[in-house]
Amino acid sequence: MNGKRSLLHDFTKGFIEENATFRMVIGMCPTLAVTTTVVNGFWMGIAVIFVLTFSNVLVSALRKVTPDQIRIPVFVILIATPVVIVELVMKAFMPDMYSILGVFVPLIVVNCIIIARSEAFAYRYPVMNSLMDGLGIGLGYTINLIVIGGIREFLGTGRIVLFSLGSFPARLLFDPMAVMLTPPGGFVTLGLLMAILNLVIKRSESKKAAREAAAHD
């Protein structure tokens, strides 16, 4: 390996460079299923951060003693452990949220983000890097969930409820569109968000190319 990797970069790359939803397009099911409100997206994100960090650290710590051929089953068991912890803690302390997120809490165990990070990152790099990677990718994912949840909640109900901070009303501007809270709304929102992101990236790239061409002249 090329020397010591920067811990800070391992943390921040999860936000944009290796953003799970928009750049790698993995972990789609919960991204769409739980993002009807900001609060649901937030708690799902917290659960994923916990599981991802926990499993990354375990996989990384055991990477030297894990035989190559059976690494996938080993990963699955190491991932299932924190998932069961999250499931039981949520059931005990937040039964309402647990019933809203429903089957998607235990399904974190087959979320491709987690196994992809075990395979692509934690299995190769030291514990501290894997810890930062887990936190960074998890946090990036949480931000995605909150943004998508915010858009759907705002357009679907006409307001955004932020825990006990009160809600932000928008009923004066437009009538709420209930379709945004249904599955079609979720698919279309995510698709259009991705298209907008592509447009922004393309614009900035062509600007950069134009600037470089101008510098050459």
Next chain:
Amino acid sequence: MRFISIILGGVLTSNFIFMQYLGLCAFIGLSEQLETAVGMSAAVIFVMTFASTVAAAFEQFVLIPLGLQYLRTIAYILVIAGFVQLVEIFLKKTAPGLYKAMGIYLPLITTNCAVLGVALLNVTEEYDILWSTVNGMAGALGWSLAIVIFAGIRERWKFMNIPDVLKGFPLALVSTGLMSLGFLGFAGLFQGILK
């Protein structure tokens, strides 16, 4: 009657892709060609139906007698992974032709959340072994219907002029949304039969 309502429910009113968001990664990833979509569908129908049976049997004969229901998630994922591995070995030995057609999709199925999802939903719905199997099959049929229709649509994109920014995933998601809007029309259709 219950049989018909579960099957129709799984295929139309509570379709796994369009209504419950399960198995989306494979749905988006493997729907570029009709042929792969059909191959994956066959594998999913087979594995999901019997994985539901195996998981329900495991629940009834192992987890409940031992009082270990709180370990359900971890137990189910191991049971499903083991079952898929077994199917793979069995097919390789007994039906090499079928293995060639389905083989490459089998490992993908372990991490398809629809398989674990249906096993966990069967527990919430309190289905016994027989009805779990039926529900698993219904879910798999619905999933297959969705991916085959979608692959047909995607094949036509080749001849279309699509804006650059929409190419690939964005357009796939928007089209899925529109199809899902169509399936929303089935909502409540079988409520009379169900109750």
